[in-house]
Amino acid sequence: MTGRRGASLKELEALYRSRFDVFTRVATSVTGDSDRARDAVQEAFTRAVRGRRSFRRECPLESWVWPIVLNAARSAAPKASPTVDEDQLATTNGHPEHDVELRVALARLPERQRTAVFLRYYADLEYAAIGEVLGIQTGTVSATLNAAHAALRSQLEEVRT
Amino acid sequence: MSELDRASLDRTLPPRSGSADWDEVLRGAGAGRERRGRRLVGVVAVLLVLVVGTASAFGTVRDLFGSKHVQRAFYSNEGKRGSFGLRILFIDQARSWRIVPEPGAEAPTGQYAQVSGRGRIVGLGGHAQAWHARLEGFVTRPGEAKQRVVITMKGRPKGPFVLTALQPGVLKRDSGTHTRSHATG
Numbered sequence: 160m161t162g163r164r165g166a167s168l169k170e171l172e173a174l175y176r177s178r179f180d181v182f183t184r185v186a187t188s189v190t191g192d193s194d195r196a197r198d199a200v201q202e203a204f205t206r207a208v209r210g211r212r213s214f215r216r217e218c219p220l221e222s223w224v225w226p227i228v229l230n231a232a233r234s235a236a237p238k239a240s241p242t243v244d245e246d247q248l249a250t251t252n253g254h255p256e257h258d259v260e261l262r263v264a265l266a267r268l269p270e271r272q273r274t275a276v277f278l279r280y281y282a283d284l285e286y287a288a289i290g291e292v293l294g295i296q297t298g299t300v301s302a303t304l305n306a307a308h309a310a311l312r313s314q315l316e317e318v319r320t
Numbered sequence: 321m322s323e324l325d326r327a328s329l330d331r332t333l334p335p336r337s338g339s340a341d342w343d344e345v346l347r348g349a350g351a352g353r354e355r356r357g358r359r360l361v362g363v364v365a366v367l368l369v370l371v372v373g374t375a376s377a378f379g380t381v382r383d384l385f386g387s388k389h390v391q392r393a394f395y396s397n398e399g400k401r402g403s404f405g406l407r408i409l410f411i412d413q414a415r416s417w418r419i420v421p422e423p424g425a426e427a428p429t430g431q432y433a434q435v436s437g438r439g440r441i442v443g444l445g446g447h448a449q450a451w452h453a454r455l456e457g458f459v460t461r462p463g464e465a466k467q468r469v470v471i472t473m474k475g476r477p478k479g480p481f482v483l484t485a486l487q488p489g490v491l492k493r494d495s496g497t498h499t500r501s502h503a504t505g
Contacts, residue, residue: 172342175342176340180336183336187334191334192334193333197337201348204345205345205348205349209350258328261331276324276329277329280329311324
């Protein structure tokens with residue numbers, strides 16, 4: 160029983176168009192820069208189109224594409240950690256102080272925890288899907304998110320006291 | 321943890337930039353040629369007009385047609401200063417570009433900027449009568465010779481520009497251009 164293998168261009172295009180913003184925003188959490196993130200998503204889908212025949216339909220297409228996007232984002236990310244531009248936040252967002260605290264706390268998380276947070280709360284992926292994307296067990300996803308929660312809570316409480 | 325919802329996470333990220341461009345993906349992957357076939361006919365007709373007009377001064381017609389990379393760059397004019405960004409992926413290590421205003425654009429004849437890429441170094445030079453260009457960009461991923469270059473041009477160039485490769489050869493991918501609007505000087 161082999162079944163149909165490979166992703167079609169139409170499927171990839173539909174995924175790209177429906178989830179481009181989510182892919183780009185999560186990639187931005189890795190690159191720290193919207194332009195780089197956008198490039199990374201473009202590059203990732205270019206790779207996905209080229210390698211679409213290797214998609215085995217053992218998981219949803221999106222779960223297959225996410226690692227490609229994250230790898231492209233990591234490649235595009237600067238070696239130094241992204242800086243926090245507080246002025247920019249203050250002028251573009253609604254709750255600057257609160258957002259700066261959260262942004263700083265997120266930036267301090269290990270990359271896997273930060274990526275898991277964005278995949279869970281921004282991309283709305285289930286734990287199993289996050290596990291596939293990050294190449295870890297579902298239980299490890301839970302532990303990773305718990306650790307991220309604890310670290311964020313601790314840092315935010317520290318800032319506010 | 322009440323802070324962790326999409327809206328709050330969104331606010332921690334830099335402002336959005338760029339938009340989805342599936343055609344760019346297909347170009348990069350070398351796929352979807354059949355889909356673009358009819359559009360190419362129109363593009364080629366436009367390019368014929370543009371390229372033949374400048375070929376005699378800068379190379380043979382064969383040279384110019386040898387490159388598939390002819391990219392339109394829309395320049396944002398804001399008073400006396402504006403800028404635009406190029407994202408160029410070279411298949412080879414050295415290539416020069418000529419940026420010229422399209423016919424009808426508000427810029428005197430003869431103004432241009434030239435960008436060349438050699439491995440990790442991107443140089444910018446050329447000739448400009450009333451404005452100049454300076455390099456703000458940098459090279460990323462030297463192994464792939466992918467280069468992001470942001471050029472700021474001072475003066476009053478206005479309107480669409482055409483980016484044309486000066487050397488023959490097929491480029492691996494054109495990842496497009498986009499307009500940036502920096503503050504006026």
